[in-house]
Amino acid sequence: MFLMSQKKTEMVDQNAALPGREEPLPTAVTHFLNGRPLKADVPEGMSEAMFGMGCFWGVERMFWKLDGVWLSMVGYAAGFTPNATYEEVCTGQTGQNEVIRLIFDPKVISYETLLKVFWEGHNPTQGLRQGNDRGSQYRSGIYTYSKSQYAAACASRDAFEPKLTAAGFGLITTEILDVPEFYYAEGYHQQYLAKNPNGYCGIGGTGVVCPVSMSV
Numbered sequence: 275m276f277l278m279s280q281k282k283t284e285m286v287d288q289n290a291a292l293p294g295r296e297e298p299l300p301t302a303v304t305h306f307l308n309g310r311p312l313k314a315d316v317p318e319g320m321s322e323a324m325f326g327m328g329c330f331w332g333v334e335r336m337f338w339k340l341d342g343v344w345l346s347m348v349g350y351a352a353g354f355t356p357n358a359t360y361e362e363v364c365t366g367q368t369g370q371n372e373v374i375r376l377i378f379d380p381k382v383i384s385y386e387t388l389l390k391v392f393w394e395g396h397n398p399t400q401g402l403r404q405g406n407d408r409g410s411q412y413r414s415g416i417y418t419y420s421k422s423q424y425a426a427a428c429a430s431r432d433a434f435e436p437k438l439t440a441a442g443f444g445l446i447t448t449e450i451l452d453v454p455e456f457y458y459a460e461g462y463h464q465q466y467l468a469k470n471p472n473g474y475c476g477i478g479g480t481g482v483v484c485p486v487s488m489s490v
Contacts, residue, residue, distance in 0.1 A: 282366045282409040283402060291354035292367045298357055301458040306465035307338060310345050312458070316377050320344060323376045323388050323423070324351065324453055326415035327396040328404030330372040331466040332475035336395050337376055338465070342383025347375050348466075349459045352415055352449070357457055363411050372411045375456050385423055386486050389430045392416065393484040396477055398434075399444040405476045414448040424450065434484045441482045 302312050316322060327333045330348040338346040350358055353370030363370050378388065396404055398414040418424040427450045435446045467473050 284366075285402065285410050286354070286367050286369050288354045288369070290367070291369055292358065292362050292365070294355035294362070294368070295357045299359060299458060299460055302461040302464040305345060305347070306468050308345070312345070312347050312464065314345060314377070317344070319379070319381070320377050321380050321385065322419050322453075323378060323385060324373055324417040324419075324456065325376075325388075325392050326352065326371040326373045326413060326417070327392060327477065328372070328412045328414075329407055329474070329476050330374055330459070330463065331473060332477035333372075333395070334374050334465065335467045335475070336391060336477065337374060337388070338468075340378075340383055340387075340391065342379045342381075343376055344379055345377040346465075347458065348463050349373060349375060350411075350457045351417060352451060352454045353410075356455075360460055360463065364409070366409050366411070369410060370457070371413055371415055372459075373415070373417065373456070385426055386430070389416075389426060390484045390486045393430060393434050393486070394479045394482070397443070397480050398446045398448045399438060399480075401447045405478060407476050414446075416448060416450045417453040418450065419453050424452070430484065430486045433486060434482075437482050437485065438480065441480065443480060443482070 350370035355368035404412040
């Protein structure tokens with residue numbers, strides 16, 4: 275996860291981004307842990323969420339453990355290059371972010387609870403990096419599927435930022451956007467740390483508690 279580029283510290287211009295391809299990348303057919311089809315339709319009554327928090331290996335593990343998360347998957351989003359490979363994303367020339375997409379049951383786990391896990395699970399003040407992982411693919415992002423999700427994301431950011439600054443951290447750099455197109459990452463990335471329990475995970479929080487309601 276440490277492939278480097280001279281452009282790692284800045285966001286690529288859309289006109290300079292790699293062209294990508296029309297064909298989707300091959301990915302896993304089923305979820306390694308629960309066996310559900312990775313490209314399953316969203317069941318009636320369930321909702322979706324998408325986050326970028328750094329290396330998606332550790333991020334996915336953080337969320338697949340939660341009761342109410344029906345399906346998790348990793349991929350690339352919020353950039354310019356369609357169907358980019360991992361190697362292309364690592365160059366910093368795609369603008370794509372490493373993200374997780376979740377299908378969850380809001381009767382079991384609320385979106386606000388997911389936001390609390392998001393904020394407390396990484397450092398959202400670091401710009402185009404997360405810990406030792408540097409580049410636009412590691413930026414903090416919340417990608418919202420509805421106006422209510424967008425409002426909740428902004429409210430949680432506004433509640434958390436004073437807590438972070440009081441603890442000596444900088445301002446939040448998290449981007450909050452309408453959900454972009456999601457491109458599935460290659461199969462070996464899906465549920466990577468379930469397949470490789472001792473694999474690399476550079477995700478770490480700030481230790482600051484996010485004052486967001488966890489009610490369903």
